[in-house]
Amino acid sequence: MDPFASPIELLRPDERALVEAARRFGREQVAPAAAQWERTREVPRDAIRAAARHGLTAIEVPKAQGGQGAGFIAKTLIAETLARACMGFAFSLVNTQNVAARIAAQGSAAQIERHLAALIAGERMGGTSLTEPGAGSDFPAIATLARKVPGGWVIDGEKAWLTNAATAETIILYAKTAPDAGAEAIAGFLIDARAPGFERLPAYGLMGGHAIGAGGFRLSGFRVDDDALFYPPDQAFRRALAGINGARTYVAAMCCGMVAEALRVALDYGARRRAFGRRLLDHQGLRWSLADVAAELEAARLLTWRAAVLIERGEDAVLAAALAKKFAVEMAQRRLGQCMQAMGAEGLREEHPFGRHIACARIAGYVDGTTEMQNERIGALLERNYL
Numbered sequence: 001m002d003p004f005a006s007p008i009e010l011l012r013p014d015e016r017a018l019v020e021a022a023r024r025f026g027r028e029q030v031a032p033a034a035a036q037w038e039r040t041r042e043v044p045r046d047a048i049r050a051a052a053r054h055g056l057t058a059i060e061v062p063k064a065q066g067g068q069g070a071g072f073i074a075k076t077l078i079a080e081t082l083a084r085a086c087m088g089f090a091f092s093l094v095n096t097q098n099v100a101a102r103i104a105a106q107g108s109a110a111q112i113e114r115h116l117a118a119l120i121a122g123e124r125m126g127g128t129s130l131t132e133p134g135a136g137s138d139f140p141a142i143a144t145l146a147r148k149v150p151g152g153w154v155i156d157g158e159k160a161w162l163t164n165a166a167t168a169e170t171i172i173l174y175a176k177t178a179p180d181a182g183a184e185a186i187a188g189f190l191i192d193a194r195a196p197g198f199e200r201l202p203a204y205g206l207m208g209g210h211a212i213g214a215g216g217f218r219l220s221g222f223r224v225d226d227d228a229l230f231y232p233p234d235q236a237f238r239r240a241l242a243g244i245n246g247a248r249t250y251v252a253a254m255c256c257g258m259v260a261e262a263l264r265v266a267l268d269y270g271a272r273r274r275a276f277g278r279r280l281l282d283h284q285g286l287r288w289s290l291a292d293v294a295a296e297l298e299a300a301r302l303l304t305w306r307a308a309v310l311i312e313r314g315e316d317a318v319l320a321a322a323l324a325k326k327f328a329v330e331m332a333q334r335r336l337g338q339c340m341q342a343m344g345a346e347g348l349r350e351e352h353p354f355g356r357h358i359a360c361a362r363i364a365g366y367v368d369g370t371t372e373m374q375n376e377r378i379g380a381l382l383e384r385n386y387l
């Protein structure tokens, strides 16, 4: 596989069809609704069910388990194409598919039976809950406590910043099994948010990113049976972080998607709008400004595709994913405003995606490791890779 070829060439025909279905779904059903979802601060469950009918809640779930059986490159391209329309929706959907894929790959027969089909059908949403009010980047500092009792566990604590917190029924929850212990005491549980002892807290007001449905919840004497244990303490920390390179890579792809769409809208407008007797695009200053956007967009795509190919091949992608996320996030934060500027005042109107995309580029700088955490990761690997 040549990581520098357009990665669409690397896909099987059924994966290409899935990416094409996502592209059409994004253009026809997500883009026209995204501004309304932002206004009402919620995405109707019907939109998730529609995505499910296109296979987008089960991209990586094996075909034998009712999914699409697609690889990571296809997932990356789907993330880019959906984020063109609405990164909040794309992120929410991918988080549900991630839970479905983890359950399919690592769940017990009972867990698969209880959760998988409903997630694939879009009848349930999923979320993965690490962050707490007192612990974000420093994941081992979480304080939610799971106490062993006969036949199960009782969990107490408060979680914060969960994607799909407003809606998710199936949550992979990380908690400590011993107070004041370190990462080795963290276990993963597969919980049902409709059970007693689970209290949803009001979703956050989140300018431009309401489709993510981010918020917190509280667990008070929340009782689960032994078969809710998803990862035992000796595995949970490692398993939780096992998907992080993939997450960094698809967030990078989402940033590329937002900039690609912003550039397309700005070019379309610049080809029609006239000033000083010429099309906007015939003014060299404006054209050069958008040329800068195109150059950095393509550089970010290459970094993202390289990380995606390494992940699909099962090779070490730690550095590649951190480089891709850092560059693509900062590229989007730098360049989206430039596309908006090329539209004049028209770019401010909410029927254009700039406001939502700019807010989501800020969000991309926090999720799945902040830009500072990418710097930490890249910095730790500098001598090994560049000396």
Ligand SMILES: Cc1cc2nc3c(=O)[nH]c(=O)nc-3n(C[C@H](O)[C@H](O)[C@H](O)COP(=O)(O)OP(=O)(O)OC[C@H]3O[C@@H](n4cnc5c(N)ncnc54)[C@H](O)[C@@H]3O)c2cc1C
Pocket: 095, 127, 128, 129, 130, 131, 135, 136, 137, 138, 160, 161, 162, 163, 164, 209, 212, 214, 363, 366, 367, 368, 369, 370, 371, 372, 373, 376
């Ligand atoms: C919309 C949204 C959705 C999210 N979804 C989820 C989810 O589904 N599940 C989940 O578990 N979490 C989720 N998160 C939380 C996200 O993972 C955290 O925001 C992230 O880990 C950073 O934690 P924090 O915000 O608490 O910042 P902190 O860790 O408090 O950091 C604050 C600032 O200090 C910097 N900093 C911290 N440590 C260092 C250091 N050692 N060196 C230099 N700088 C440092 C950070 O980079 C940041 O700029 C979501 C966040 C957002 C915004």
